[in-house]
Amino acid sequence: MILVTGGAGFIGSNFVLDWLVQSDEPVVNLDKLTYAGNLNNLASLNQDPRHIFVQGDIGDQAHVARLLAEHRPRAIVHFAAESHVDRSISGPAAFIETNVNGSFALLEAARAYWSALAAADKEAFRFLHVSTDEVYGSLGPDDAPFSETTPYAPNSPYSASKAASDHLVRAYHHTYGMPVLTTNCSNNYGPYHFPEKLIPLIITNARAGKALPIYGDGQQVRDWLYVSDHCAAIRRVLADGRLGEVYNVGGWNEKANLDVVHTLCDILDQLDPKAQGSYREQITYVQDRPGHDRRYAIDARKLERELGWKPAETFESGIRKTVQWFLDHQDWVCDVQSGDYLKWIDKNYAQRASQEIA
Structure with missing residues (x-):
């Protein structure tokens, strides 16, 4: 049995689904079901006894302690986090509450549980913390990619809150000897x-005929990682990672945001063409967000060298699969495009559209 936090979110739900394809080991899935937690992601597991869903908050230490005592997992895989930079700029308090205070409460519950285990179970236990490359800050165009020894320099409330949780996880290993692992993707x-x-x-937005908003000049560079490749990396680190170590997980796919948008438009032109013209015609440039990091890039050689992992998907294969998935799952898209989500999109991009720069 493993315990997964945030397993109804984007990466967490993919991890749970992939885990139960790869293994019969049951999963206890703890998720608060905030705006980004979606049980529809896990609908295929509704009748699967290997999946035990529990709605709850990682910050509720007593609740987590009860779950650990009841299910006695051999590992915790910690995805639960507020993760959207723009939301952290407009409302940072939720990011401190979940990513810092919530991770602290989870670590405390895990430490108490682990400390009381029998010797063999204690030695086998693992706490795997899933983090982000944004803790390292921003790279210049000619800088080497982030490695596991790159100094932390977070530039947004989101990345600062994740950096804090990373430091807590590290401290619990060095102070208490907790068997932790961290991945930065x-x-x-x-x-x-x-x-x-x-x-x-x-x-x-493209399929709805809406504007395709590009921050600033669209030349912000990111390293893109297909989510199933990330899930496979986490499984490898959980199985064989060295205790207390950090492993960077990247796709070796540096792309400027504008190039990504052009690629998406071109694939949609092929798979779901408009009656007239190209989806590229919907591109609109809007005011950049405050403190927008210019470039991220991951050096994932340590993970390949030590554990034999490397991504299975190229950006070209993964992005085409992604577009096709969204075309094939319009019911899922319609379900999430309601309520708080629409209010957030309207608030964030309407304000920026009024200050277009192109």
Whole structure:
């Protein structure tokens, strides 16, 4: 049995689904079901006894302690986090509450549980913390990619809150001897991606005939990682990672945001063409967000060298699969495009559209 936090979100739900394809080991899935947590992501597991869903908050230490005592997992895989930079700029308090205070409460519950285990179970236990490359800050155009020894320099409330949680996890290993592992990943994309992030936003807006908003000049560079490749990396680190170590997970796919949008438009022109013209005609440039990091890039050689992992998907293969998934799952898209999501999109991009720069 393993315990997964945030397993109804984008990466977490993909991990749970992939885990139960790869293994019969049951999963206890703890998720608060905030705006980005979606049980529809896990609908295929509704009748699967290997999946035990529990709605709850990682910050509720007593609740987590009860779950650990009841299910006695051999590992915790910690995805639960507020993760959208724009939301962290307009409302940072939720990011401190979940990513810092919530991770602290989870670590405390895990430490108490682990400390009381029998010797063999204690030795086998693992706490795997899933983090982001954004903790390293921003790279110049000619800088080497982020490695596991790159100094932390977070530039947004989101990345600062994740950096804090990374430091807590490290401290619990060095102070208490807790068997922890940390992964820092680059930008993920793929099925079940909530449509406030760049790739799903562009796909859904394009098909709806809406503007395709590009921050600034669109030359911000990101390293793109297909979500199933990320999930495979986490499984490898959980199985054989060295305790206390950090492993960077990247796709070796550096792309400027504008190039990503052009690629998405071109694939949509092929798979779901408009009656007239190209989806590229919907591109609109809007005011850049404050403190927007210019470039991220991951050096994932340590993970390949030590554990034999490397991504299975190229950007070209993964992005085409992603577009096709969104075209094939319009019911899922319609379900998430309601309520708080629409209010957030309107608030964030309407304000920027009034200050177009192109």
